Structure formats: structure tokens, C-alpha cells
Amino acid sequence: MENQTRVAIGIPAPNYLITTHQPPLFIANYPTPPPAQQQSLSCPPLFIITSVLIIILFISLAFTGFYFTYQQSNPPIIRIESIAAFNITNWLITLSLKNPNKYASIHYEKIQVSVSEFDDKWRVICPVDELDQVENGENLMDVDVFGLVDSKMVEVVLKMDAVVCLQAKYMQKHWQMLEVDCGVVVVQPRMNTTAGRSNRCNVRLR
Numbered sequence: 001m002e003n004q005t006r007v008a009i010g011i012p013a014p015n016y017l018i019t020t021h022q023p024p025l026f027i028a029n030y031p032t033p034p035p036a037q038q039q040s041l042s043c044p045p046l047f048i049i050t051s052v053l054i055i056i057l058f059i060s061l062a063f064t065g066f067y068f069t070y071q072q073s074n075p076p077i078i079r080i081e082s083i084a085a086f087n088i089t090n091w092l093i094t095l096s097l098k099n100p101n102k103y104a105s106i107h108y109e110k111i112q113v114s115v116s117e118f119d120d121k122w123r124v125i126c127p128v129d130e131l132d133q134v135e136n137g138e139n140l141m142d143v144d145v146f147g148l149v150d151s152k153m154v155e156v157v158l159k160m161d162a163v164v165c166l167q168a169k170y171m172q173k174h175w176q177m178l179e180v181d182c183g184v185v186v187v188q189p190r191m192n193t194t195a196g197r198s199n200r201c202n203v204r205l206r
Contacts, residue, residue: 073101073104073166074100075178075203075204075205076097076098076099076100076106076133076164076178076203077096077097077098077100077200077203078095078096078097078098078160078180078200078201078203079095079096079199079200079201080093080094080095080096080158080182080185080201081094081095081096081140081194082094082192082193082194083185083191083192083193084191084192084193085188085190085191085192086189086190087189087190089146090144090145091145091187091191092142092143092144092145093113093142093143093145093158094141094142094143095113095140095141095160096138096139096140096141097131097133097139097140097141098137098138098139099133099134099135099136099137100136101135101136101166102135102136103135103168103169104135104166104167104168105132105133105134105135105137105166105167105168106133106164106165106166107130107131107132107133107164107165107167108130108131108132108162108163108164109130109162109163109164109165110161110162110163111127111128111129111130111131111141111160111161111162112125112126112127112128112160112161113125113126113128113143113145113158113159113160114126114158114159114160114161115145115156115157115158115185116156116157117154117155117156117157124145124146126143126144126145128141128143152188152189153186153187153188154186154187154188155185155186155187156184156185156187157181157183157184157185158182158183158184158185158201159179159180159181159182160178160179160180160182160201161177161178161179161180162177162178162180163175163176163177163178164176164177164178164205176205176206178203178204178205179203179204179205180201180204181201181202182199182201182202183201183202
């Protein structure tokens with residue numbers, strides 16, 4: 001009876017070796033992707049980094065354009081270049097307009113040059129064609145004046161109004177009103193005078 005197998009129900013019998021069988025661990029071996037697939041898996045991070053850099057560059061360019069166009073833009077420099085009077089009722093004014101801005105061009109619209117007496121007894125309005133001015137550009141503007149009072153000499157107030165647009169590359173247009181006051185001008189018949197570079201007008205943008 002020593003060789004018979006004894007089994008205890010519920011409680012293991014003493015001096016018997018109890019063995020348990022556990023299922024083997026399942027290890028999945030995935031196939032290695034080919035080189036082309038490995039390269040495609042690394043593309044999303046590179047695409048994200050490139051997109052972020054492009055956005056940062058665009059914002060930097062926009063801020064730079066805004067700064068140099070609006071914050072650092074200066075009004076044009078306007079002078080009376082010369083005055084030629086064929087007679088007191090028909091004379092020609094030549095204005096010099098210079099764009100001092102390095103990064104912004106200037107477009108002039110609705111240009112009107114007015115000539116009047118101090119007490120505004122009479123006033124002559126002279127319309128002028130539109131004008132485009134590049135960065136650091138300088139142009140001459142001829143203004144024909146007709147209809148002044150007939151006398152030997154006249155002192156007039158010379159002013160100019162216009163709508164101007166300052167624009168830099170990749171930036172929206174920025175419109176402003178231009179007001180120019182050139183002060184008192186003395187005109188005589190058969191007058192042909194070069195005013196010189198010192199005769200600078202007062203210019204304001206608003």
C-alpha cells in the first residue's frame with residue numbers, strides 16, 4: 001500500500017510536492033518596417049517643427065513691416081523749387097517732393113494746391129494729377145496757377161492738401177491726410193526765381 005497514490009480532498013496531503021503549471025508568456029515579434037516606412041514615421045515631427053518656424057518667420061516679417069511702415073514712417077519733405085510768372089494772372093510753381101522713408105512708398109491722390117490772400121478775399125484751387133513715389137524717391141510737381149488778380153505784385157499764401165498712402169511690402173495700405181503750408185509767396189510779373197533748398201514747407205500727416 002506504500003506505492004498507492006494518496007489524494008487529499010480540499011487540503012494537500014503532507015510531504016507531497018504540489019506543482020502548478022502557468023501558461024507561457026506571449027511575446028509578439030512585429031516585423032521591422034522597411035526603410036521607406038521608417039522615414040515616413042519620422043516625418044510628422046519634422047513637419048510640425050518646419051510649420052512652427054514658418055509661422056514665427058511670418059510673424060516676425062509682419063511685425064517688422066508694421067514697425068518700419070507705421071512707427072518709423074515720416075511725412076514727405078516738400079519745398080518750393082521755383083516760381084515762374086509770365087504775368088500776374090498766369091504763373092507756374094514747381095514743388096519738390098521727397099520721400100524720406102527707406103521701407104515705404106508714397107502714393108498721392110486728390111492733390112489740390114491753393115493760392116489765396118491773407119484775408120481770403122479770393123482763392124484759386126489748382127488740382128494736380130496723382131503721383132507715385134518709391135522709397136527714398138524725389139519728384140518735381142508743376143502747378144499751373146491761373147486767375148489771380150491783375151496787379152504789379154501780389155503776396156499769397158500757398159498751401160497743398162492731398163490724400164496719401166504709405167505702403168511697405170507685404171503690408172496693408174495706410175491712408176492719411178496730408179496738409180502742407182508753404183507760407184507767404186511774393187509773385188511779380190515776368191518773375192523767374194529758383195527758391196532754393198532752404199524754402200521748406202510745413203508738412204503734417206493726420
